[in-house]
Amino acid sequence: MSANAQAHPDAQAHPGARRATGGRRLILRCVALGYLALLLLLPVTMIFYRTFEHGLGAVWSAATAPNAVHAFWLSIELVAIAVPLNTIFGIGIALLLERGRFRGKALLGLLIDLPFAISPIVVGLALVLVYGRTGWFGDWLATHGIEVIFSVPGMVLATAFVSLPFVARETIPVLRELGTDAEQAAATLGANSWQTFRRITLPAIRWGVVYGVVLTTARALGEFGAVSVVSGRIEGKTLSLPLYVQDRFENFDTTGAYTAAVVLALLALATLLAMNLLTRRTRKAGAA
Amino acid sequence: MSPPLNDPTPAEALAGAGAAETGASSARGGSGLKPGRPGFGAGGRLGAVGAGVLGRGAIGIYLSVLVLLPIAALLAKAGHGGTAAFWREISTPQAVAAIKLTLIASVIVVAINALFGTLIAWVMVRDEFPGKRIVNALIDLPFALPTIVAGVVLLALYGKNSPLGIDITFTRAAVGMALLFVTLPFVVRSVQPVLLELDRSMEEAASSLGASQFTVFRRIVLPNLAPAIVSGIALSFARAVGEFGSIVLISGNLPFKTEVGSVYIFSQIQDENLPGAAAVSVLLLVSALVALGALTLASRRWSRHVR
Numbered sequence: 001m002s003a004n005a006q007a008h009p010d011a012q013a014h015p016g017a018r019r020a021t022g023g024r025r026l027i028l029r030c031v032a033l034g035y036l037a038l039l040l041l042l043p044v045t046m047i048f049y050r051t052f053e054h055g056l057g058a059v060w061s062a063a064t065a066p067n068a069v070h071a072f073w074l075s076i077e078l079v080a081i082a083v084p085l086n087t088i089f090g091i092g093i094a095l096l097l098e099r100g101r102f103r104g105k106a107l108l109g110l111l112i113d114l115p116f117a118i119s120p121i122v123v124g125l126a127l128v129l130v131y132g133r134t135g136w137f138g139d140w141l142a143t144h145g146i147e148v149i150f151s152v153p154g155m156v157l158a159t160a161f162v163s164l165p166f167v168a169r170e171t172i173p174v175l176r177e178l179g180t181d182a183e184q185a186a187a188t189l190g191a192n193s194w195q196t197f198r199r200i201t202l203p204a205i206r207w208g209v210v211y212g213v214v215l216t217t218a219r220a221l222g223e224f225g226a227v228s229v230v231s232g233r234i235e236g237k238t239l240s241l242p243l244y245v246q247d248r249f250e251n252f253d254t255t256g257a258y259t260a261a262v263v264l265a266l267l268a269l270a271t272l273l274a275m276n277l278l279t280r281r282t283r284k285a286g287a288a
Numbered sequence: 289m290s291p292p293l294n295d296p297t298p299a300e301a302l303a304g305a306g307a308a309e310t311g312a313s314s315a316r317g318g319s320g321l322k323p324g325r326p327g328f329g330a331g332g333r334l335g336a337v338g339a340g341v342l343g344r345g346a347i348g349i350y351l352s353v354l355v356l357l358p359i360a361a362l363l364a365k366a367g368h369g370g371t372a373a374f375w376r377e378i379s380t381p382q383a384v385a386a387i388k389l390t391l392i393a394s395v396i397v398v399a400i401n402a403l404f405g406t407l408i409a410w411v412m413v414r415d416e417f418p419g420k421r422i423v424n425a426l427i428d429l430p431f432a433l434p435t436i437v438a439g440v441v442l443l444a445l446y447g448k449n450s451p452l453g454i455d456i457t458f459t460r461a462a463v464g465m466a467l468l469f470v471t472l473p474f475v476v477r478s479v480q481p482v483l484l485e486l487d488r489s490m491e492e493a494a495s496s497l498g499a500s501q502f503t504v505f506r507r508i509v510l511p512n513l514a515p516a517i518v519s520g521i522a523l524s525f526a527r528a529v530g531e532f533g534s535i536v537l538i539s540g541n542l543p544f545k546t547e548v549g550s551v552y553i554f555s556q557i558q559d560e561n562l563p564g565a566a567a568v569s570v571l572l573l574v575s576a577l578v579a580l581g582a583l584t585l586a587s588r589r590w591s592r593h594v595r
Contacts, residue, residue, distance in 0.1 A: 119530025222434025
């Protein structure tokens, strides 16, 4: 932020204009902060107030209700499957896009960005059209007794789809920055491909990967639209935490809804903190 | 779905493929300075190639199961009855109302984002005030917050018995508010780094030549920021067109009034009208992709033109 340490150029050029500049600056600051307060800060603060409005006891019983606990663990389960998958394949895709040479590379790049442009509802619908009862594989799955849609596997697919791009997108720029010199040197010195990856590439890209994992986890934990299409919303069975928030709201159990929402909001704040620590860390690593 | 334990992971395989393709193969290195293990000369190279093929295969299967097949099924379903059927599905009055609301709301939201996003980025870079770092970190909150929680959060302040006395539930304003919330970071985060890098000597030169502050902003700062603003707009628009979670609770989903495209698709899935759902899905997806492509292209052209 060294730019801020300097005085405004206007102030140097025309000392008399300094006060007017300061006034205008203050107005801009107030407008910007006012907008942020009304849209972001006040609503987020309000949700905490609303949750604890009726006392800690109500919150505690809402948080320990069997369906709430189940929803929490189901969300953890979805994250535990989707995030490692997307991490491994995300690194793979990043290496393929950055180091590989093959036809259809641009297409692969577009494909992994697709989840950014596609509505979560459309993701859910697309999965239903393949794995649902009337979908392409519907009959085959039914005869083999495999349930995908309206069941946890479908929710895993939906979660993995929407959180697909993050690790790859965070790793690619780091790989590009890294270049291939060190990898080539390692290979010339006799390291095999796994050793090169383990000892040279992975340590260099690890903070990019970790940042991607944080974003993947946040998205996977909070996914609502895609999961809501494929889950069938069976209470105590296929309600993840975000779906549980809606379920409680529609059943006029506002304390239940707010409590679950606050749990998710706290996890989001933790994500934000992790993101900030990581960017500072990468910046330091870049400077060193 | 995950590869068997004994197989190399795709990452390992691809590292191999990458090394092989850059011409520095482990085969050459086998006779080199310090082989880590004896005897992985030519065999190591063959292994790397095999692992590369395996890794690509695994990625291909993963992406097919997860993305390609579902998207293909969506396009097939939407195009199943030909153009006439597709047209019929997207031109029912309820579908038209939902699509219109989605597109108009997205355009308005994106315009507000362009204005306030740029302003917020400017304040974050050029201004100094206590608590700035916290505010700066909070701007990313809409990216981290689950969409359904975004909806609940807005309901807590702007719902029934709002402490501000503003109840926007079940109105179109609620749709706009939810979209503004979830798309807030896009323009800010795309403009901020450009503003940080911007060489201030240009501005100083202009103002020392007597240009007013407004002129400096309009003639110097804005043209430099324009590509970043446009690319932020593109991402906001793509996000707004498909948004669902933050809207679903606060808008009330009233057909012809507050029902957006994604909610309409959801209702068609519930009614088992999959062709209708697929047709509107394809329309929304195409409009998001076209906007994203066109605006990204414009942004790139522009930034080349400026520099």
